Amino acid sequence: MRVVSGIKPTGNLHLGNYLGAVKQWVAMQDDIQAKGGETMYFIADLHGLTEWIAPADMAANTIEMTATLIAAGIDPERSILFNQTRVPQHSELSWLLNNVARVGWLNRMTQFKDKAGKNREGASVGLYDYPVLMAADVLLYNATHVPVGEDQKQHLELARDIATKFNNDYGRDLFTLPEPLISAAAPRIMSLRDGASKMSKSNPSEMSLVKLIDTDDQIAEKFRKAKTDPDVLPETMEGLEGRAEARNLITIYAALSDRDPADVLAQFAGQGFGAFKPELADLAVATLGPIRERLTRLLDDRGEVGRILERGAEKARDMAVPLLLDVQRTMGLQI
Numbered sequence: 001m002r003v004v005s006g007i008k009p010t011g012n013l014h015l016g017n018y019l020g021a022v023k024q025w026v027a028m029q030d031d032i033q034a035k036g037g038e039t040m041y042f043i044a045d046l047h048g049l050t051e052w053i054a055p056a057d058m059a060a061n062t063i064e065m066t067a068t069l070i071a072a073g074i075d076p077e078r079s080i081l082f083n084q085t086r087v088p089q090h091s092e093l094s095w096l097l098n099n100v101a102r103v104g105w106l107n108r109m110t111q112f113k114d115k116a117g118k119n120r121e122g123a124s125v126g127l128y129d130y131p132v133l134m135a136a137d138v139l140l141y142n143a144t145h146v147p148v149g150e151d152q153k154q155h156l157e158l159a160r161d162i163a164t165k166f167n168n169d170y171g172r173d174l175f176t177l178p179e180p181l182i183s184a185a186a187p188r189i190m191s192l193r194d195g196a197s198k199m200s201k202s203n204p205s206e207m208s209l210v211k212l213i214d215t216d217d218q219i220a221e222k223f224r225k226a227k228t229d230p231d232v233l234p235e236t237m238e239g240l241e242g243r244a245e246a247r248n249l250i251t252i253y254a255a256l257s258d259r260d261p262a263d264v265l266a267q268f269a270g271q272g273f274g275a276f277k278p279e280l281a282d283l284a285v286a287t288l289g290p291i292r293e294r295l296t297r298l299l300d301d302r303g304e305v306g307r308i309l310e311r312g313a314e315k316a317r318d319m320a321v322p323l324l325l326d327v328q329r330t331m332g333l334q335i
C-alpha cells in the first residue's frame with residue numbers, strides 16, 4: 001500500500017482542506033504504516049502556477065504550507081514530505097502521459113470548466129493540462145490510495161483512465177490504478193456564507209472560510225456570523241434536507257469531534273443556532289489553536305522547513321527515478 005496526495009501552496013490551509021484531506025493524511029500515517037505501507041505528501045507548487053502567484057509569494061507559501069502540514073500532524077520522519085519542483089520526474093512523466101491522455105477526456109473536466117469560466121480561449125494551457133500532471137504525481141510512485149476531497153475525484157478517475165490506456169497501449173501492467181479515498185466525514189465542506197459553494201482558497205470573502213492560521217477570535221467571529229436559518233436543529237439528518245448551511249455546520253462539528261452527524265444532532269436537537277454556534281466555535285478553537293501554535297513556532301525557523309522539503313525530495317527522487325526509466329524504456333525512448 002502506498003498513499004500519495006498533494007496540496008497547492010495557494011494561500012493558507014483552510015478547514016475544507018483540513019477536514020476533507022489533511023486529517024485523513026495524518027490518520028493514515030498510523031494505519032498504513034502499521035500495515036507496512038508508505039505515506040507520501042507533497043506541495044503541488046507546479047499546480048500552484050496555474051493561478052497567478054507572485055514569485056516571492058510562491059516561495060513563502062510553499063514553506064508556510066509545509067509548516068502547516070507538519071503542525072497539523074504530518075511527521076516528516078514517517079511520511080515523505082516534499083515539493084513537486086524538486087522532483088523533476090513529475091514534469092517529465094506528465095509530458096509522456098500527455099501523449100496518452102485524450103483531448104476529449106480533458107474537455108470533460110469540471111474543474112477546468114469552472115476555473116476557466118467563459119474565457120476558455122484565455123485560459124492557460126497549464127490549467128487545461130492540470131489533471132495530466134496530477135496523474136503523473138500519483139502514477140510516478142505506483143500509489144495505491146489517494147486521499148482527497150470530493151472535488152478531486154474526477155481527476156483521479158482520469159488518472160486511472162490514463163494508466164489503463166498506457167498499460168493497454170504498451171502491453172504491460174506498468175502502472176498501478178490508484179484508488180481515490182474520499183473522506184466520509186467531510187467530502188465537501190461548504191462556504192460559511194453560502195451553502196451552495198464549496199469552501200475555497202479562491203473565495204474573496206474572508207468570512208467564507210476558516211483558516212488554520214486564524215486567531216481564536218477570528219474563528220469565533222466567523223462561526224458567529226456564518227449564514228444559517230431561523231429554525232431549530234432537527235432530531236434527524238432528514239430534517240436538514242434543503243438546509244445546506246445548517247447541514248454544513250453540523251458536518252463541521254461532527255468531523256472536528258470525530259463523531260457521527262446523527263449523534264451531534266441528537267445532542268443539539270431543538271436548540272437554535274444561537275446556542276449551537278458558540279459550541280462549534282469552542283470546538284474549532286480547541287482543535288485548531290494548538291495547530292496554529294505549533295505552526296507559529298515552526299515558522300521561526302523557515303530554513304529548517306526548507307531543509308525538511310529537501311530531504312523529503314531526495315527520498316522521493318530515489319523512488320521516482322527507476323519508475324520513470326521504466327516508462328521511458330517501455331515507450332522506446334533512448335536514454
Ligand code: TYM
Pocket residue numbers: 004005006007008009016017018019020021022044047133134137138146147148149150151152186187188189190198199200
Ligand atoms: P487543493 O490544494 O485545492 O486542495 C487540497 C485538498 O483539499 C481538498 N479540499 C476540500 N475537501 C473538502 N471540502 C472542501 N471545501 C475542500 N477544498 C479542498 C481537496 O480535494 C484536496 O484533496 N489538485 C489537488 C492537488 C494535487 C493532488 C495531486 C492531489 C496535485 N496533485 C495528486 C492528489 C494527488 C488540489 O486541488 O489541491
